[in-house]
Amino acid sequence: MSMEYDAHGYEMVWRPNYELKAVVGWLLAIVGAVIVNFVGGLPTVPLYIMIAICLVMAAARARPALQLHRIHKNLKGQQLKEIELSEVVEQIKDRPDDQWLGFGFDWGPRHAQRAFELGKRDWAELRSKEDNPDMGVRWLHGIELNEGPIFQPMKHVEGHTLITGTTGSGKTRLFDLLITQRILAGESVIVLDPKGDAETRENMKRACNYMGDPRRFISFHPGFPLESVRLDPLANFSRPTELASRIAALIATSSGGEVFKDFGQMAMNNVIQGLLLIDARPTLTRLRRYLEGGTESLVLRAVQNYVEREAPDFHQDLQVALSKVEKASMLKRAAAAVRFYREFVQETKGNSDLEGLLTMFQHDKAHFSKMIASLLPIMNMLTSGDLGPMLSPERMDQDDTRPIYDTRKITEQNKVAYIGLDSLTDAMVGSAIGSMILSDLAAVAGDRYNYGTDLRPVNIFVDECAEVINDPLIQILNKGRGAKLRLFVATQTIADFEARLGDAAKATQVLGNINNNISLRVIDPDTQKYITDNLPLTRVKYVMRTQGMSSDSNDPAVFGGNHGERLMEEEAPLLQPQLLGYLPNLEYIAKISGGRIVKGRLPILVEKKESKAA
Known part of the structure; x- marks a missing residue:
């Protein structure tokens, strides 16, 4: 045989x-x-x-x-394998241009045939043969005798990677393996982790220590403010309007709520333009201060700065006008500055950015408060308590010695950044932080794409991606390859994208920009179907047995019989969708490199093995 x-x-x-x-x-x-x-x-x-x-x-x-x-x-099947950092180094040292995906084999028609035949047997009997029955069925990996290390060229990883898997199937442990390899390769890594997995954080830190450069590792986590760096999610933008859009995207809208969202975005844009006119850096704290407490001081300084720079002939006259209300309230002084601008400057030296701020200042205060009521709650959440200075860092604050970073600084300095979103504590705040960081990263990606030379790769890992996905992330998926950005996004189901984006077409756009799929155990039928529909069809064989008996109506004593076998063949999926729901923990089916189908299993990265795994 x-x-x-x-x-x-x-x-x-x-x-x-x-x-x-x-x-x-x-x-x-x-x-x-x-x-x-x-x-x-x-x-x-x-x-x-x-x-x-x-x-x-x-x-x-x-x-x-x-x-x-x-x-x-x-x-x-195979027992779970523990692996230390030194063993990862040993696996990849001769393949610097490849990514290691654990152990496995290429899945083909032979395995589809064997799985088809096993489907006819009693699965309870097969499961009883396992030494230690666990989640899933190990025979799916055991149908192939010869397995080996699975490598994928890093050139193919530039097409981004989607990782699907239900809770506890091994997505985070797969992230650990991939993240560690990128750190060992000396590349920049940014990890967005809604759960705040401590083991992932420690593995990243350990890899940096192993490379002899522990300063590469930085960590941001709302739950551990003293151990975190400060992170500015509004640091990078091409146009000021981007910042307003970045924050407005966080506002939840219901039926008819777009009017309030648009008004809030306009108000933020006016404040941002005013801050830039006085050479102040837009931060969440400053935006909240002027939206909530009034823009009088901002308007006064903006008019003074603008007139001094753009209309110096009127500067002395402005000072005279303001001196007349020097002892008046800030509101009256700001109103005097607005009147002066409207009467003397606007016609000859007008500025639309400044005029938007002045119009907002003159808006009815009661109506203004109602229109931005949907904006203030999220602004309060992002600027309250310890989170305020963490997301709105003041560079001149000498009492706070924590380093300040943004996504541009992380990529340019080749840092390894762990960003825990603490979504288990506050899902809304965690989602907002992740969304803003991705928007900031999209602005950096645009600059890298347009002006970058000799770019080093940046690897972005987004766990539970549906919690933070937004339009900027879609743009990174679409154009990130040219900016040397590689994305690894993980989700439990495909429907999560549609639920978050509210649009099936956008969800399809996300999936259409991802070239590599790695599926761990998936129990959602639609996700199972999506994964297997992307695999080619094959043909499976089976034996059809027939038997019959005949007799002569004229002579009942004469009869005959027949028995036959026919080898039949029919079209079938290369992998039955339902089998994805039976994968054990840390086992996967992957379509990588534009058509290679792999059945693999992952090792668990540990600091020190307690015992030798089989």
């Missing part, structure tokens, strides 16, 4: 091991011949001939019997 796949033949490897029985039979024949020869006192030459014939026949059956025994035994 041959274990090689024959596309034109049919071999049932899950049948009883008849070859082994034949080997045992020939060996018993030798024993019987020796006994008969010894008891009967027969000549030894015929005995030797008999033994030789039996040995030849037994040897002829021994190899296929052993192969069949091995593949039957292999259905128990």
Whole structure:
């Protein structure tokens, strides 16, 4: 018997091991011949001939019997494997331009045929053969005897990677393996982790220490403010209007709520333009201060700065006008500045950015407060308590010595950034932080795409991606390859994208920009179908058995019968969708490199192995 796949033949490897029985039979024949020869006192030459014939026949059956025994035994699958950082280095040291995806084999028609045949058997019987029954069925990996390390060229990873898997299936541990390799390669890494997984954080830190540069690692986590760096999510933009859009995107809208969202965005844009006119850096805290407390001081300074720079002929006159209300309230002084601008400056040296701020200042205060009521709650959340200085860092604050970073600084300094969003504590705030950071990163990606030279790769890992996905992330997926950005996004179901984006077309746009799919255990039928629909079809074979009986109506004593077998073939998926729901933890099916289908299993990256895994 041959274990090689024959596309034109049919071999049932899950049948009883008849070859082994034949080997045992020939060996018993030798024993019987020796006994008969010894008891009967027969000549030894015929005995030797008999033994030789039996040995030849037994040897002829021994190899296929052993192969069949091995593949039957292999259905128990493989035990989870623990691996230390030094072993990861050993695996990848000779393949610097490749990414290691654990151990496995290329899945093809042979495996589809074997899985089809196993589907006819009693799965409870197969499961009882496992040494330690766990989540999923291990026989799915055990249908192939020969596995080895799985590598993917990094050139192919530039097409981005989607990782799907239900809770506890191994998405985070896969992230650990991939993140560690990028750190060891000396590349910049940004991880957005809604859960705040401590093990991922420690693995990243350990990899930087292993490389001899612990300063590369930085961490941001709202739950641990003293251990975190400060992060400015509004630092990078091409046009000021981007910042207003970035924050307005965080506002939840219901039916008819777009009017309030648009008004809030306009108000933020006016404040941002005013801050830029006075050479102040827009931060969440400053925006909240002027939206909530009034723009009087901002208007006064903006008019003074603008007139001094753009209309210096009127500067002295402005000072005279303001001196008349020097002891008045800030509101009256700001109103005087607005009147002066409208009467003397606007016609000849007008500025639309400044005028938007002035119009907002003159807006009815009660109506203004109602219109921005949907904006203030999220602004309060992002600027309250310890989170305020973490997301709105003041560079001149000498009492706060925590380093200040933004996504541009992280990428330019080749940092390894762990950004925990703490979504379990506050899902809304976690989602808002992640969304703003991705928007900031999109602005950096645009600059890298347009003006960058000799760019180093940046690897972005987004766990539970549906919690933070936004239009800027879609743009990164679409154009990030040219900016040397590689994205690895993980989700539980495909429907999560549509639920977050509120649009099936946008969800399809996300999926259409991702070239590599790695699926761990998935229990959602639609996600299972999406994964397997992207795999080619194959043809499976089966035996159709027929039997019949006939008789002669004229002579009942005459009858006949027939029995037949036909080898049939039909089209079938390369992998049945439902099997994705039976994958054990840390086992996956992947379509990578534009068409390579892989069945793999992942090791668990640990600091130190407690025992040698099988």
